Amino acid sequence: MSRPRFTLDGVPVEFDEGQTLIEAARAAHTYIPFLCAHPDFPAHGSCRVCTVLVNGRPMAACTTRAAAGLTVESQTPSLHADRQALVQMLLVEGNHFCPGCEKSGGCTLQTLGTDLGVTSAGFAHESPQRPVDASHPDLLLDFNRCILCELCVRASADVDHKHVFALSGRGLHKHLIVNAESGRLADTGMSVDDVAARVCPVGVILKKRVGFSTPIGQRPHDVAPPRTQVEGKEEP
């Protein structure tokens, strides 16, 4: 019996029951731009970068279940512009200075921005004041780069079973907090070997003493950016 299908930008995509659109697309080596989605974790649906048109309606591809006969559009000029604007709003909401960031070359936000052709944040910068937390002997927290994807929250709670992180506040005031009376990472059970320590898609949770050890040209996204990881092609 043939598997059920939907069409993505006119191309038939087969899927297994229960898969989301982004999972089915990934299995078919088709890239839908994403930011907060992670194959190892349930969808969060917060960044909206993976928004596609499902039978004409905008839906997050990471939270929408695939269904037979759906018409899904991803590569449209309008969605491209929306994705660019989402990246730009994230860039002005925090303090994202790539030249001095240890995550540069392995940052999903950075690679998404360049992949989408974003050349500037466009809007006025919020320039929030967010002190770093260097209290932990092996890890550094730089809250300036947080995009509120909740991957560290989910990893720490669901995989490490430590509940080190949480998001606090609403709207513009939403921010990442550390589960300790002092608010400092050193006063939690966080370890450098935790999954939460390596799941951050941007440069918030950084391992100390290894920054900039990989030369430009050999960093993770220099070699295999997210698009290539999904499409399974070599860089030209």
Next chain:
Amino acid sequence: MTGKVKLATTSLAGCFGCHMSFLDLDERILPLLERVTFDRSPLTDVKHASACDVGLIEGGVCNEDNLHVLKEFRDQCRLLVSVGACAINGGLPAQRNQFDVSELLHTVYMAEPGLGRRALPDDVELPRLFDKVRPVHEFVRVDYFLPGCPPPADAFWAFLTALLDGREPTLPRGALRYD
């Protein structure tokens, strides 16, 4: 564009690294010079721009003088291009945005040893610092952005040759980067 295009370049709160990267065009500068003439630029030492077709500006806006230069430059340039991380988001100088300016000045000139006189610089010719370092597009209209720290020479080349050929500029893979 027809005839020779007038190009100006200047720097605000930047390190001239973007200008150095521009010079990394190396021998490609020669064919460029057949189509372009330089107006205001550290390369010509012309201090004020006259009416130009394209202006490349590096650096962010950190003080009154930067803003003065930026407005004058914008007025003279038909197309203004923000070049590099500092012009586009404040870059390295904007790392001071998380501190209070007065506190910073006191720390550097009064508290820390090494500067001798132990007094805040107050010469009337010194431009006053703004409370935050801001990117160029927060003050004036910007037509194009060339990101990178610095943008690689290939980005300058792709951008300028596209403009000169009358094409909408796009940056080749690897030339559009934020670091």
